[in-house]
Amino acid sequence: MVRSSLAVLVIDENRIRASIIEAGLREAGHQLVTVIHDVTGIARRIAEIEPDVIVIDLENPNRDMLENMFQLSRAVKRPIAMFVDRSDQASIEAAVDAGVSAYVVDGLRQERVKPILDMAVSRFNAFSRMARELEEARSELEGRKVIDRAKGILMKSRGLSEEAAYTLLRKTAMNQNRKISDIAQSLVTAAGLLGPAEDE
Amino acid sequence: MSMRHQITAGFMPLFDSAVLVAASELGFAAREGIGLTLHRETSWANIRDRIAIGHFDLAHMLGPMPLACNLGLTPLASETIVPFSLGLGGNCVTVSNAVWAGMAAHGAEADLDPARAGAALRAFIRDRAVAGREPLRFAVVHPHSGHNYELRYWLAACGIDPDREIEIVIVPPPFMADALATGRIDGYCVGEPWNSAAVAAGTGHIVTVKAQIWRNSPEKVIGVRKAWADENLEALAALLRALHHSARWCQDPANHAELAAVMAQPGFLGQPPAVQMPILTGHLQLGGGAERDIDDFFLPFDKAANFPWKSHALWFYTQMVRWGHVAHTPGNLAIARDCYRPDLYRSALKPLGVALPGANAKVEGALKAATAVGATGAGLVLGPDGFFDGQIFDPDEIDTYIASQKSVRTEA
Numbered sequence: 001m002v003r004s005s006l007a008v009l010v011i012d013e014n015r016i017r018a019s020i021i022e023a024g025l026r027e028a029g030h031q032l033v034t035v036i037h038d039v040t041g042i043a044r045r046i047a048e049i050e051p052d053v054i055v056i057d058l059e060n061p062n063r064d065m066l067e068n069m070f071q072l073s074r075a076v077k078r079p080i081a082m083f084v085d086r087s088d089q090a091s092i093e094a095a096v097d098a099g100v101s102a103y104v105v106d107g108l109r110q111e112r113v114k115p116i117l118d119m120a121v122s123r124f125n126a127f128s129r130m131a132r133e134l135e136e137a138r139s140e141l142e143g144r145k146v147i148d149r150a151k152g153i154l155m156k157s158r159g160l161s162e163e164a165a166y167t168l169l170r171k172t173a174m175n176q177n178r179k180i181s182d183i184a185q186s187l188v189t190a191a192g193l194l195g196p197a198e199d200e
Numbered sequence: 201m202s203m204r205h206q207i208t209a210g211f212m213p214l215f216d217s218a219v220l221v222a223a224s225e226l227g228f229a230a231r232e233g234i235g236l237t238l239h240r241e242t243s244w245a246n247i248r249d250r251i252a253i254g255h256f257d258l259a260h261m262l263g264p265m266p267l268a269c270n271l272g273l274t275p276l277a278s279e280t281i282v283p284f285s286l287g288l289g290g291n292c293v294t295v296s297n298a299v300w301a302g303m304a305a306h307g308a309e310a311d312l313d314p315a316r317a318g319a320a321l322r323a324f325i326r327d328r329a330v331a332g333r334e335p336l337r338f339a340v341v342h343p344h345s346g347h348n349y350e351l352r353y354w355l356a357a358c359g360i361d362p363d364r365e366i367e368i369v370i371v372p373p374p375f376m377a378d379a380l381a382t383g384r385i386d387g388y389c390v391g392e393p394w395n396s397a398a399v400a401a402g403t404g405h406i407v408t409v410k411a412q413i414w415r416n417s418p419e420k421v422i423g424v425r426k427a428w429a430d431e432n433l434e435a436l437a438a439l440l441r442a443l444h445h446s447a448r449w450c451q452d453p454a455n456h457a458e459l460a461a462v463m464a465q466p467g468f469l470g471q472p473p474a475v476q477m478p479i480l481t482g483h484l485q486l487g488g489g490a491e492r493d494i495d496d497f498f499l500p501f502d503k504a505a506n507f508p509w510k511s512h513a514l515w516f517y518t519q520m521v522r523w524g525h526v527a528h529t530p531g532n533l534a535i536a537r538d539c540y541r542p543d544l545y546r547s548a549l550k551p552l553g554v555a556l557p558g559a560n561a562k563v564e565g566a567l568k569a570a571t572a573v574g575a576t577g578a579g580l581v582l583g584p585d586g587f588f589d590g591q592i593f594d595p596d597e598i599d600t601y602i603a604s605q606k607s608v609r610t611e612a
Contacts, residue, residue, distance in 0.1 A: 040384075061372040063245040067275075068343050068370040081275030092276070093253050101249070 006108075007032040008116060009051035011039065013060060017127045021055065024123045028115065043069055050077050053113055054103040055120050058096065070103060079103035091117065098124040143181030150184035153191045203235035205435035210239050210247045210259035213469050214373060214391050215479050216420040217260045218459060219286050219500050223439075223446035225462050231445075232438040240467065243372065244342050251425050252278040257432070258439075260286065261423035264516040268344035269423075270535050271526050279426040282513070283544035284440055286420040287447075288505045290479055290498035291347055291410035292395035293317075293354070295387035296380050299324070299336065300405035300487065308407065310490035314588040317407040318358025325365050338362075339371040339379065339388040346410070346419050349519040351389040354413045356605075357589040363523070380404050391419070392479035392498070393471055398487075405487035411497050414565075416505075416585045418512035421540075429544075437548035444506060444549055451501035456480045503570075503582055504557055508540040511561035511595040518598060522605050533598065555580035564593040 008030055012018035018035045025033045034049050036042065039062045046054075046069075056063060070079045081103055091114065095101060098121040104113050147169065154165035169187075173180045207229075211217040221238065223229045229236035239256065241247050244265060250256045253276075263285075269277035295303070299321075306327075308320035325336060340347040352362040362368060371379050376394045379385045381403040388394075389410075398404030410417060422443065429436050449455050460473040460480065469476070478484045482497030499505040517536035521528040542560045549556060557573065557580065567583025587593075593601055 058246050058249075059242055061242045061374070063243040064342050064372065065370040067245055071343070089253070092249075096249055096253055096255065101245075 005032065006030060006052040006112065006116070007049060008034070009046070009049055009054045010035045011042075011054065011056040011060065011062075011066075013037055014057065014127075017057070017124070020127055021120055021123050024119050025116065028119060030116070039065070042066070051079070052077070052105050052108055053116055054079055055116070056101050056103070057124070058099045058101055063101065066103075077105045080106050088114075094121050098122075099128070100124045143179075143184075146181055146188055147184040150187040153187060157191075203230070204233035205432070205438055206235045206237070207257050207435060207439055208237045208239065208255065210241050210250055210256040212241055212244065212247065212260055212373075214260075214420070215393065215463060215469065215476060216287050216290050216391055216498070216500075217468070218450050218463055219443055219447045219506075220260055220422070221468055222450055222459060222462060223442045226446065226449065228442040228446040228449070229439065232442040234435065234438055234442060236439070236442075248274060249276050251280065251423065252276045254425070254428075256425075257428045258422055258424040258436075261421055262342055262345040262347075263418045263421050263512065264344040264346065264349065264520065265342070266421065266423040267513060267516055267520065267536055267539050268525075270539050271520070271532055273344065273520075273525060280423045280539070281426050281429055281544070282421045282423055282508045282540045283429070283436065283548070284422040284443055285418055285506050285508050285512070286422060287498060287500040288416045288418060288503060289409075289411040289496060290391045290419050291350065291389055292392070292406045292484070293351060293387065293389045293408050294376075294380065294395045294398050294404040294406050295321075296383070296385075296404060297402075297487075299386050300407070302327070303407065310405070310486045310488065310492075312406070312408050312412055312486070312492055312494065314354055314408040314413050315358065318354060318360065321355075321407070322358050322360050325360060329365070335366050336386040337367045337369060337384075339369050339376060339385045339390075341373050341390055342370060343525065344520070346417070346516075347389040347391075349516060349523075350410055350413050350417070352523060353519065354408065354588070357587075357591075377401060377403065393469075393475040396475065396478045396485060399485045402487075406484060409484075409494055409497065411482075411494055412588055414585070414587050416496055416499065416503050416583060417564075418509070418516075421508065433544075436544065440545060440548035441552060444552065444554070447501040447506050451499065451505075453480075504555075504580060506545070507557050508542050508545055509557075509561060510537060510540050510542065511564050511593065513537070513540040514561070514595045514598065515564055515593050518593070518602050518605070521602055528599075528602055557582075561595045563595070565590075566592055 008025055010018050010021050015037055022033050022035050036045060095117060100120050102117050150169060151162055151165040154160050154168060155162060169180050169183055173183045209220060211220055224236045224238050247259045251259055266280035266282050268274050269280045302324035303320040306320040306323035308317050340351055355362045373390050373394045376388045376390050377398040380398050381401060395406050399406060450459055460476040463469045463476050464471060464473045479498045482494045484494060485491050513536055520526045526532055546556050564585055565587045567585045569584050570581050571583050573580055573582050
């Protein structure tokens with residue numbers, strides 16, 4: 001078990017990703033985890049929480065505001081950008097590639113913080129992978145739907161069997177070096193433009 | 201088409217990235233044999249980080265940002281040089297309707313006159329202080345920005361201490377109008393279209409503009425990672441020529457509609473073309489039905505707008521010193537002096553036979569009218585470049601300038 005009393009603040013507008021990071025931190029034994037989705041009034045929250053580590057996603061347009069706030073902070077626990085000494089170029093690159101950045105309070109030893117950043121990086125990457133797979137699954141499902149509609153149009157207008165309709169779509173796609181779903185979409189669009197041929 | 205050079209650049213979705221965007225989208229880069237890949241970013245911190253770790257070779261940057269990097273004022277800084285400026289002017293100061301009403305009660309008029317507007321704001325601020333009300337809160341986009349320094353310059357010259365009599369916070373440009381409308385801030389200094397946005401929404405008034413606080417003054421630049429530049433001098437020179445042709449194209453009114461359409465695309469600004477027009481025409485709605493044509497509101501090319509004057513960098517440096525961002529030491533001054541690189545600009549453009557300034561620095565604020573200047577090539581016109589308070593910045597008299605501003609500050 002990791003014994004740690006580090007207070008971690010996660011700033012992420014993406015609620016799902018934030019909760020994945022939070023779960024990872026708790027599993028790693030960090031009990032003092034706070035998640036913020038909206039940066040309104042964040043100065044007061046940071047003063048209350050006094051975080052040792054702040055994790056923020058790079059899509060967040062408020063990084064400039066936060067960095068300025070840290071710089072002006074009169075608090076003893078003043079956050080600075082992680083790896084400010086640039087001793088670990090590989091970690092910096094991994095973090096930026098994953099789309100995450102971190103700030104730690106001045107003076108905190110790097111080896112205490114590095115596992116937190118590594119965890120955030122791997123969870124950010126896992127989240128991106130998941131989002132990509134979800135998007136692929138969604139577009140595949142939509143592609144299948146549009147192919148079904150195109151088949152229906154061909155069956156009705158040309159009196160083809162379902163199998164023959166699909167073969168025609170596939171052959172056209174191969175000849176034009178395009179995806180079947182693209183050909184199907186063109187057909188559905190054209191049928192819509194040409195009038196009441198479609199049975200809807 | 202295979203390209204001799206591959207260059208990756210970052211930019212923020214602001215109109216003054218136009219010269220870089222047009223270089224890519226209208227083929228100026230390709231004609232110089234450059235495959236130019238642009239990446240849109242969400243914060244200046246991201247641009248700085250991605251330059252530092254080598255994702256970007258160069259980027260659209262705030263004029264003072266490379267100085268801040270080289271002076272060690274920001275984390276993850278890498279040595280950055282400036283061989284090209286992306287334009288002059290383009291910013292406004294916008295206030296809420298409530299602040300405008302307060303200023304109008306003290307003599308402000310919709311004429312953008314910085315002195316008149318500043319005097320009215322000062323009177324309004326003093327009234328509020330007497331009534332025990334909270335200081336007004338103004339926003340800028342970044343501490344090391346032309347916005348921050350010109351806002352502070354204007355306020356201080358009007359007898360308002362920007363550190364004590366108001367509060368200055370950081371807000372990302374696209375959120376400015378919203379923050380003003382909801383009362384989280386009382387005013388801001390930002391580039392277009394984010395001033396016209398508040399005017400169009402009926403929630404703000406433009407009270408003055410960068411072009412009147414300091415006419416023909418520096419704004420965004422191309423910041424280049426020095427380590428990359430040292431190893432890719434030929435690619436950099438080709439890019440500077442592409443940017444030169446792009447800037448000339450952007451300046452020509454005949455191309456403004458096409459430029460606005462390019463910038464309106466979702467991958468760039470993602471704002472309707474009509475929103476891009478005020479910065480191109482200099483014709484601004486100020487709020488409450490007032491409108492104004494502003495001379496030299498934003499220049500992407502004319503008046504040697506792309507020349508990286510060392511005097512511009514040094515003026516930013518004096519303001520960093522003035523507001524406590526950096527100590528004035530011979531070492532820091534040398535860093536500031538070396539950051540902008542007119543030598544690289546000149547050597548890249550020399551083969552084109554175009555007009556080039558002969559000097560690396562100029563006295564800022566000395567030209568009261570547009571003036572033809574001695575230069576290689578023909579037809580170079582500079583200025584007017586006056587500060588609204590009549591002050592002059594001589595880059596050879598830095599100590600005197602810094603000292604004079606210090607004394608103004610303690611009096612205020």
